[in-house]
Amino acid sequence: MRILVIDDDEELCCDIKQVLGENGHVAECVHDGASGVHFAGVADFDLVILDLSLPDKDGLEVCRTLRRQGLNIPVLMLTGRKEIDDRVTGLNSGADDYLGKPFEYKELLARIQALNRRLTGNRSPEIAVGDVSVDTTCHQVNLNGREIALTATEYRILEYFITNPNKLITRLEMEDRIRGTDCNYESNVIDSHIAKLRLKLAWDARTGPLQTVRGEGYRLRS
Incomplete structure (x- = not known):
């Protein structure tokens, strides 16, 4: 899969990119919401990993913008917030799944695989x-x-x-x-x-x- 990572934590992005690469994926990283919206719209990605807290606009606004633009690409939202209401708001904004920080990379990979299965429907693996x-x-x-x-x-x-x-x-x-x-x-x-x-x-x-x-x-x- 080709994955767009939108997160202002550059060290985390490097780690995610390395882990994804080791598991057969290609990741590209941007560190603010405006860049994320731009790249998601002009390039061909299979999945977006989106941080809830960004320096210019939060992940909720980014996700809403992607959906308004007609992009149905799966969105996995990363959040350090634990409250149920925050997670529900993220899903209602168009995210397909969420993952709380900090997280284990094996769980991140499992979530990505689950979203990919949803994307491909009943197609045999x-x-x-x-x-x-x-x-x-x-x-x-x-x-x-x-x-x-x-x-x-x-x-x-x-x-x-x-x-x-x-x-x-x-x-x-x-x-x-x-x-x-x-x-x-x-x-x-x-x-x-x-x-x-x-x-x-x-x-x-x-x-x-x-x-x-x-x-x-x-x-x-x-």
Whole structure:
């Protein structure tokens, strides 16, 4: 998942970003409400982690603004407030879930997974493409029943393709999805990851399901 973190605690943001990255997600962080509203509106995120207390506008106002703009992206609100009324107000403002500070990262990851299940509805967590099956819950990939070891980046690429079958995905879009807009890297890095992924999954570059669209990007045929 690509996740936007809106929190003015920069140290906490760095920790969250690292934990999410280690668990197959890509996170981008901003530290005020106005920036959060802007980035949520112009970029493609799967989830927003939103702190209730921000320096310019509180999380409730940010959440209301996102909903007024028609953004239905799931919002997980972080709050240090313990009162039930504060939590209810957050949910009534459009948040999908809340998590009290301080929190354990394993609970944060569990909440994210739960919100993702709601987002995908009744879709099975296991997706098959030919002889390859991917369990999106535990991030396990099997080829003909044998587990295949992928790097975190390779898994992110594969998961994005299998959840967007038959869609043309440009290199720029894939770069943003797997590494974020704040990273600089060589222009051929995606091609290199694709080549390694094809090799591990025994997908022929010409006849396999992951096809190159010359001059545009890639498409996974379902």
